[in-house]
Amino acid sequence: xxxxxxxxxxxxxxxxxITLCIIAITILGTHHIPDLKKNPRLRFLITxxxxxxxxxGMDRYPVVTEALTxxxxxxxxxxxxxxxxxxxxxxxxxx
Amino acid sequence: MLFQIDVVAEPVPGDLPxxxxxxxxxxxxxxxxxxxxxxxxxxxxYTKRERxxxxxxxxxxxxxxxxxxxxxxxxxxxxxxxxxxxxxxGAAALAIFxxxxxxxxxxxYSTNLSSKARHILFVFFIMTVGVSLLLKVLIDDPFIGGxxxxxxxxxxxxxAVLTFVAVRWRLRKVQADTNIGVTGGIAxxxxxxQIYGYSLGxxxxxxxxxxxxxxxxxxxxxxxxxxxxxxxxxxxxxxxxCDADLSQYNDPKFCxxxxxxx
Numbered sequence: 001x002x003x004x005x006x007x008x009x010x011x012x013x014x015x016x017x018i019t020l021c022i023i024a025i026t027i028l029g030t031h032h033i034p035d036l037k038k039n040p041r042l043r044f045l046i047t048x049x050x051x052x053x054x055x056x057g058m059d060r061y062p063v064v065t066e067a068l069t070x071x072x073x074x075x076x077x078x079x080x081x082x083x084x085x086x087x088x089x090x091x092x093x094x095x
Numbered sequence: 096m097l098f099q100i101d102v103v104a105e106p107v108p109g110d111l112p113x114x115x116x117x118x119x120x121x122x123x124x125x126x127x128x129x130x131x132x133x134x135x136x137x138x139x140x141y142t143k144r145e146r147x148x149x150x151x152x153x154x155x156x157x158x159x160x161x162x163x164x165x166x167x168x169x170x171x172x173x174x175x176x177x178x179x180x181x182x183x184x185g186a187a188a189l190a191i192f193x194x195x196x197x198x199x200x201x202x203x204y205s206t207n208l209s210s211k212a213r214h215i216l217f218v219f220f221i222m223t224v225g226v227s228l229l230l231k232v233l234i235d236d237p238f239i240g241g242x243x244x245x246x247x248x249x250x251x252x253x254x255a256v257l258t259f260v261a262v263r264w265r266l267r268k269v270q271a272d273t274n275i276g277v278t279g280g281i282a283x284x285x286x287x288x289q290i291y292g293y294s295l296g297x298x299x300x301x302x303x304x305x306x307x308x309x310x311x312x313x314x315x316x317x318x319x320x321x322x323x324x325x326x327x328x329x330x331x332x333x334x335x336x337c338d339a340d341l342s343q344y345n346d347p348k349f350c351x352x353x354x355x356x357x
Contacts, residue, residue, distance in 0.1 A: 006113050010163040017159030024152025031145055072160045077175070079123045080281050084179045087269045088312070091186045092319040094268075 018058070018068060019051055026050045106290045107247040113169050115255065115287030119176070119280040120165065121158045126276020128153060173288025174301055180262060180285045181305040185312025187265055189320060214264050221260065225253035251290050258286040 005013075026047040030036045036043045058065050106112055128150075132138050141149065165172050232245040239245055262282035270278045293301065339352035349355065 004110065005162065006110065006117065006166060008162075008166075010166055013159045013163035013166070017156045017161075017163065020152045020156030020159065022156075024149045024156060027145055027148045027152070028141065031141060068160065069164050072157065073164055075124065075127075075157075076120050076161055076165070076172070079127055079277065080176055080179055080284065083266065083269055083273060083277055083281055084183050086272060087183050087266050088186050088316070090268045091183070091190065092316050 014065060014069065015055065015058075018065070019055065022051050022054050023047055105247065106251045106292050107244060108251075109292070111251060111255065112173065112287040112291040115283045115290075116169055116173050116176075117158070117162060117165070119282070119284030119287060120161045120172075121154065122276045122280030122283060124157045124161070124280075125150075125154050126274035126278075126280055129276060130274040169287075170291055170293060170297070173284065173291045174293075175288075176281065176284040177288035177301065178305055178308050180265075180281070182308045182312035183265060185309035185314075186316035188309075188313050189316045193320065214260075218257065218260060221253070221256055225249060225256075228253075255286045255290050258289045259283065262286070 027043070030043050030046060036046065054064070138146070228249045229246065232242060232249060239248065259282045262285045263278060266278040266281060337350065337353040337355065339350055
């Protein structure tokens with residue numbers, strides 16, 4: 001029986017997440033290069049190369065993984081904090 | 096489970112708090128991304144396929160990365176969201192006192208009664224359905240598991256739904272500036288934190304800290320409102336330079352007549 005996603009190893013979850021994010025960022029980023037925009041095969045090759053490079057680099061430079069994890073953690077903590085601060089401000093200023 | 100009978104009953108289903116918190120994080124992220132993309136007009140730049148890959152890749156990618164660091168800290172994150180919301184609730188509690196004050200001063204109740212009535216009716220409807228199900232569990236045969244399992248299930252889901260509705264209601268004014276995903280995500284996270292199965296000691300500690308933050312939220316809001324809101328009603332509201340009546344303007348920074356800083 002397959003374990004629920006919430007019980008998967010953090011390292012595996014991180015690798016899947018980083019891979020998907022890099023694919024998305026590369027696809028969206030290469031949109032602005034006219035030569036690549038018209039050549040989907042080259043675009044695919046570049047995306048695959050970037051994914052391999054980053055995943056390979058993650059082992060050599062763990063600081064990249066840590067930085068990405070910290071960025072996600074900051075977003076997860078910061079978004080509710082910003083929204084609740086805004087709600088607080090609205091409550092205080094509209095009364 | 097906060098305010099619940101956690102000593103004798105665990106939340107049912109056991110994974111519900113974890114999934115609510117995880118989906119809450121995901122909804123918050125997607126809400127912020129969609130809001131930013133719409134604000135900056137980036138949406139039309141990309142083709143349909145690119146948008147699909149972008150949303151799928153970033154959304155699911157963020158979901159996995161967030162899950163990797165939160166998988167050992169669901170309780171901690173749920174507590175953080177719960178405490179954050181308690182502070183906002185404390186500030187919001189001031190509104191009722193302000194309304195009573197303004198009612199006695201002006202004789203009118205200045206709020207949108209129809210939306211409030213709809214919210215109260217909706218909460219009443221959820222409570223009615225929940226109580227009916229609880230009664231059905233008590234007087235009827237078990238329809239899923241044992242009696243205790245069914246009671247815990249109905250109670251857990253009822254508390255989660257009520258918390259979700261309450262948080263969405265409290266953050267409704269922020270939604271205009273952000274996105275339904277952001278406020279919905281926070282509501283899911285707070286609901287997850289509310290029904291998370293803490294230890295008894297942890298539960299008592301969270302309740303105490305939550306009460307302290309509620310009081311801080313309330314009294315800090317009192318300090319803000321009464322410093323320039325309510326006291327402003329009794330203060331001199333004329334321009335020091337041209338004696339123009341400033342009470343008709345909403346918190347002016349400069350006198351509209353002569354431009355003198357207020």
